[in-house]
Amino acid sequence: MSIIQVRDVTKVYNKEQVPVHALNGVSLDIEEGEFTAIVGPSGSGKTTLLNIIGGLDEPTEGTVEIHDTKIFSMSESKLIDFRLHHIGFVFQAYNLIPVLTAKENIAFILQMQGRPQKECTHRSMELLKMVGLEDKVDKRPSELSGGQQQRVAVARALASKPDFVLADEPTANLDSASTANLLDMMLRLNEEESITFIFSTHDQRVVERARRVVTLVDGKVDTDEERTEKNIEH
Numbered sequence: 001m002s003i004i005q006v007r008d009v010t011k012v013y014n015k016e017q018v019p020v021h022a023l024n025g026v027s028l029d030i031e032e033g034e035f036t037a038i039v040g041p042s043g044s045g046k047t048t049l050l051n052i053i054g055g056l057d058e059p060t061e062g063t064v065e066i067h068d069t070k071i072f073s074m075s076e077s078k079l080i081d082f083r084l085h086h087i088g089f090v091f092q093a094y095n096l097i098p099v100l101t102a103k104e105n106i107a108f109i110l111q112m113q114g115r116p117q118k119e120c121t122h123r124s125m126e127l128l129k130m131v132g133l134e135d136k137v138d139k140r141p142s143e144l145s146g147g148q149q150q151r152v153a154v155a156r157a158l159a160s161k162p163d164f165v166l167a168d169e170p171t172a173n174l175d176s177a178s179t180a181n182l183l184d185m186m187l188r189l190n191e192e193e194s195i196t197f198i199f200s201t202h203d204q205r206v207v208e209r210a211r212r213v214v215t216l217v218d219g220k221v222d223t224d225e226e227r228t229e230k231n232i233e234h
C-alpha cells in the first residue's frame with residue numbers, strides 16, 4: 001500500500017509577476033520501504049516536490065495524501081503537528097542547532113513532542129548508536145565532520161519514528177568517502193529498520209544505489225525506473 005500519493009501537483013511561483021512553473025502536473029505513489037532517488041537537472045523541481053510532499057510548501061493545484069490524509073486540507077497548526085510526528089527531514093546543510101550537542105539536537109525533537117525527559121535522553125542515545133556515533137554524543141556540530149553532522153541529522157530525522165524521511169541532496173556537501181558512508185548507513189536503516197527514504201541528488205554514485213529513480217524534467221516526471229537487485233551497485 002502506498003504511504004504517499006501525489007496527484008496532479010502543480011506549483012507556480014510569483015503568480016502575479018513573471019510566473020515560474022516549478023511543477024507541471026506531478027503524480028507519484030511512494031510505497032512503504034522504498035529507497036527512492038529524485039533526480040533531474042537543476043531547476044527541474046526536485047526541492048519543490050520534496051517540500052510539497054513534506055508539507056513545507058503548498059501546491060498551486062493538486063493534492064498530497066499521506067496515509068489517506070490530505071495534508072493540505074489540514075489547518076496550519078494541525079499540519080505542523082502532523083509533520084512533527086510523521087515526517088523526518090534531512091537537509092543539504094545539516095541544519096543542526098550549533099549550541100546543542102549531538103544528543104541534545106536529537107532530544108530537542110522529542111521534547112517538542114512532549115515526551116518525558118528520560119525517554120528523550122534514552123532514545124537520543126539509541127539513535128546515535130544506530131548511526132554509529134555513540135562516542136560523539138556530547139560533541140557540538142562544530143566539533144564534528146560534515147559526514148558526522150549529517151549522520152546526526154539523519155538520527156534526528158528518525159527521532160519521532162516518522163513514516164518516511166525526506167532528504168534534499170543529503171550528500172551535496174560531503175566528500176566521496178563520507179558520501180559512501182552515509183549511503184551505507186541509509187541503506188542499512190532502509191533494509192534493517194524498514195525506514196522509507198526519498199532523497200534528491202545530483203551525485204551519480206548515490207543514484208546508482210537507489211532502488212527506484214524518478215527523473216524530473218521541467219517540473220514533470222520524465223522517467224520512473226525500478227531497480228532490480230542485479231543492477232544495484234553495492
Ligand SMILES: Nc1ncnc2c1ncn2[C@@H]1O[C@H](COP(=O)(O)OP(=O)(O)OP(=O)(O)O)[C@@H](O)[C@H]1O
Nearest residue numbers: 013014020021022041042043044045046047048049
Ligand atoms: N521560492 C521560489 N520563488 C520563485 N521561484 C522559485 C522558488 N523556489 C524555486 N523556484 C523556481 O522553481 C524551479 C524549480 O526549483 P527547484 O528548487 O525545485 O529545483 P531543483 O530541481 O531542486 O534544482 P537544484 O538541482 O538546483 O536544487 C526553478 O526554476 C526555481 O528557480
Ligand SMILES: [Mg+2]
Nearest residue numbers: 046047048168
Ligand atoms: Mg534543489
